[in-house]
Amino acid sequence: MKPTILTCAITGNLTKPEQTPHLPISPTQIAEESLAAADAGAASVHLHVRDPKTGAPSMDLDLYARAVEIIRSHRPELIINLTTGPGGRFVPGEDDPRVAGPGTTLLPPLARIEHVVALRPDICSLDLNTMNSGDQVVINTPKNVAKMAEAIRAAGVMPELECFDSGDLVLARKLIDDGVLDGPGLFSFVLGVSYALPFSPASVAFARSLLPDGAQWTAFAIGRHAFPAVAQSWLLGGHVRVGLEDTIYLERGVLARSNAELVSKARHLVESLGGRLATSQEARAEWKLPATNAR
Template sequence: MMQSRVIVTCAITGNQTTPEMTPHLPITPAEIAEACLGAAEAGAAAVHIHVRDPQTGRPSMELDYYRDVMDRIRARDKDLIINLTTGPGGRFVPGADDPKVAGPGTTLMRPEDRVVHIARLKPDIATLDLNTMNSGKQVVINTPDNVRRMAAVINKAGVKPEIELFDSGDIALCNDLVRDGTLKGPLLCSVVMGVKYGFQPAPETVLYARGLLPPGTVWTAFGTGRMAFPMVAQSFLAGGHVRVGLEDAVYLSKDVLAESNAAMVEKACGIVEALGGQIATARQARDLLALPVHEKTMV
């Protein structure tokens, strides 16, 4: 069924995109907040946010950076939907001499430590990754019990989880979490396509994944790299919402770097509108997702 309004989410900076890939990557809290506001002006109703160390540009989980970004956004736009990641903290690198001992690059930590910023800052949405999978030379680990522990914190904070699905087994886990009451419907889900050892981006993948989702799920399918914009069209045509941003890709077209997240949002909106869709405002998206409206800015 074609949706009446399409929610555009912009993934601003991510964990894997590096400054070496593009000079346009937002790094500081001020740059990330400005990128969020620019994406909103271009048509995004929601922004998905990671933060980085302003000095090194490396991914960070520092609470104060998240707080700074949120304060800057809310001071100027109380409607924009803020979606904070909980993905960092789930990577394990086997040691070269003893694979059961963590090697350099391991970030694995207690599940509760990955959601401290959610409990403290209470964004509109928090992502909840269900994948345990190979990722390059690393392994991402999200065991069912750890996911339940993170979900408990998110639920207690009154924050809506966005369930991140990287392969069909993740959807099987999602359905189990609905059955045992860990997740309450209607769900909000993202189908992630293009990670090497997960769902591969194709029309068949979108339809297959859609068919496995719990009834009534509001969902987005998105692609990484060169498949970012083709998947905008595929997700919309299959009845989903859309996501783009410098977290997922750095090119606007072949050999043309996107100069901003806003430019990517503008192109995505153009694709949806060319196919007959209507872009949801942030207020309309809040209604679609049953999110509260902020009457006051953060202090």
């Protein structure tokens, strides 16, 4: 049995500091949480950055650079996965839905990956979804996804294809068939988000059935489904993900004090089911990545 690769999603874009005092905000805090998560068993870390003064989501290149530099200097084998999700939201104006309202973050596709091109992490997320998200709309058109994919490939970075619904998987297959993306691909199923795939064993199995042969995949869920998704993904042959991006609770009513606590619980789940977590070196071999993330 191959070891299971655990990715820790350190901060995310939507978790708020007022929800938990344990959310890392500064680049140093994000890097330290990443290193502690690795000590607990994470082979990969998925990073967003925040404005250190406000805690609000940020796309500032310098903030990414500081966090990445600390991780690379202390643990060069740890797989770094940077987000490209921010910059895709559109909020229709109240009086004219054609005009962007407050909360819109929509950016040109290449502006969303400037930090990836500059820092060249091992992996970066690549969202394939266009969907409702509350009163907002997330927009990722095939044309813009292709532009981002081309620049990501040129930077020597592996895209992690984040799929929120079945149509995202269909689009991924089309982009692979067209040569826009390299197959068979590295996929993540995002479950439990409003108006996307709900979390259930049937949803995970259905998403898996749409993958290209030989694809690597992880299924993860948000909120109260985060740990059931760890077990379900492992049982169906996938990798796993946890982190304060996905849930702030270690158990019902108990805030996780760190990402490392979430990783430790997920590790216990995997080991209780008969598996074991991969080291970063094993994960690099499985995902065909260079031996370290030093660039």
